Amino acid sequence: MSKKNIKIGTRGSKLALWQAEQVQAAISGAFPHLTVEIEIIKTKGDIILDVALSKIGDKGLFTKEIETALINGEIDLAVHSLKDLPTELPEGLIIGGMLPRGEVRDVLISKDGRKLTEMTENDRIATSSLRRKAQLLHFNPNLTIVDIRGNVDTRIQKMKDGHCDALVMAGAGIIRLGYEKLITEFLDPTVILPAVSQGAVAIEIREDDEFIQRVVDAVSDELTWQTTMAERWLLRTLEGGCQVPVACYSEPHGSQLKLTGLVAGLDGKTVIRKTVDCSLDEASEKAIELAQAILDEGGREILDSIRTV
Template sequence: MAGGTVTIGTRGSQLALWQANWVKNAISGHHPEITVELAIIKTRGDKILDVPLAKVGGKGLFVKEIEEALLDGRIDLAVHSMKDMPADIPHGLCIGAIPEREEPRDVLITRSGRPLDQLKKGSRVGTSSLRRSAQLLHARPDLTIVPLRGNLDTRLKKLASESLDAIVLAAAGIRRLGLADRITQTLDESIMLPAVGQGALCIETREKDPRIASVVAALDDLPTRRVVMGERAFLNRLEGGCQVPIAGHGHIDEKGYTLTGLVCDVDGSHQIKQALTGPEAGSEKVGLELAEALLAEGAGEILERLNADAKQ
C-alpha cells in the first residue's frame, strides 16, 4: 500500500485517547509507510456533565460530532467505545473493524474494600447508567443510587469528594488505563449484565472508502465481530438507548453463540432476562430472536412505559 496520512477522530478524554492511540499503533504496525494522526473532537456528551445521559439524548451524544467529521472528510476513521454507539449508524458510514474485546464486565470500586453483598444498608453508589442502577437495585434494593457523570478519572475522584461508598465502572476502561488495582469486585453477569458492546472498540469508517477499509482490515477480530453484532442486533430490535435499562452480552463456545439479554424497570423491581443459543455465524439472527422472546415476555410494555416517561 502507498503511504500517505490517516487521520483518526476521537474524543479527548484520557480513555478515548488511549483507545485512539492503540488503534494508531496497530495501524502503524501493519502499515509503517502510513503517517497516522489524531484529531480531537469535543462532543455534546463531553460538554454536558451535570445532567444524566437519559435526560439529554442518550448514546449519540458521544459520537455525533465525530461522525459528522467523518462524513465530511475531515477525518478518515473514528474510534469509539462500542457501547457508546447508537443502534442506527448514519447512512454512508459503517463499522469498519472491531478489534479483539477487552473484559466486558462491570466492576465495583468501594472506599471500604467491601464487595457488593457486604455494603451497608443505604450505601451511596455512584452511577448515571440506568442499566447499572436498575440491576444494582434489583440485587440490593436498600442501596442509594447517586448520579455520577464525567470521564473515568473524574468519577474515581468523586468517589471520595462526593462522599460515595462505591462506584460502578466498566472493567475495560479501568484495565486499559492501568488502574486494575483499584477494583474491589468484578461483578458477575448474574448480578450485572454488561452493556451491549461493552469492552469492545468500534472503528467507524465511510462505506465507500476502499483505502481506509484495507488499512483497518487487519484490526478486525472475527469472533469479537460476531459476538458484538449479535448484541447490537438485539439492541436494534428493542430500539434501545440510554433512556431504558437494556443489557446484552454474548459469547462463543463449543455450543455456538449464546446471547443473554435483559430489560429491566428503572427501580429494578421487574426484570426480564433470557438466554438463547444458535450458530456462531448466525449471531445477528440469535440477537433478533432473543429480542422477540423478551418482547413476548413483556419487555415491550416496560420499554413503552420508560420511553413515555423519558419524553415527559
C-alpha cells in the first residue's frame, strides 16, 4: 500500500461524527501506518431546518454535497447512515462496505415515561418520518402526530420545551450518543417496522479506487452487507425513498433470513405488509419478489397516490 493519508467526508452532527470516528478507528486499527483524517461537509439537509423533510424532496438530501466532494477527489471515502443513502448512487460511486449493524428498532422517548399504549389523542408524538407517522396512526388512529426537525439533541430539547410529549427516533442514534437512559421503550417491529437499512453505517467510495476498496474490505461486515443490501433491493423495486412510508426489516438466523416489507398509506388506514423466509444467499432475489408481491397487493396504488400529492 503506497498511499499514506486517507480523508473521510461526513456531516458535522454528533451522530455523523461518531460514525465517521468508528470508521476512522477501524481503518487505523487495521492499517496503523495510515493517517486517517475527518473532514466535515455541510449538506442541504443540515442547512434547511424549518421545512418538513417530506416537502423538501429526499434524493441526496443528506449526501449530495459529500458525494460531490468524493467525485472531485477532495475526500477518499464518505461515511453515511445507510438509510440516508439513495438506492441509485451517482455515476462512479459505490458502497464499498459497511460497519457491523447497530440497533435496528425505533424507540419512544416520552417526557413522563409513558409507553406508546398509554398515549392518548391529547399527546403529541413528534417524528420527521412519514414511515413512522403512518405506522403510528395504523397502531392508534387517535394519536396526534407532529413534525419535528433537527439533530438528536435539538429534538430532545424541543420536547423538554413543550413542542411535543414524546419522540419516536431510530434507536441506533440514541444508543450511539449515550442516551440509552432516555429511552422509554423499544418499539417492536410488529408495531413500527424500521426504515430500510436502519442502524447500518455505509462507507461510500469511488468505483475505480482499488486502494480504498482494499482498505474498506478489511473493516466491512459481511452479514450487515447481505441483510441491508436485500432491504435496499426491496426499496429500489418499490421506487421508494426516505419520504415514502416504506419499511423493511431483515432478521438473520444463522444462514437463514426472515425478510418483512411494508408499504402504508399516509393516514395509516391501509398497510400492506408481507414476510418471506429465505437463505442469506438468495436474500436480494427474494427481496425483489417480496416488493413485487407488495406492489401487486395494493402497494402500487398507495405509492402512486402519495407521489401525486
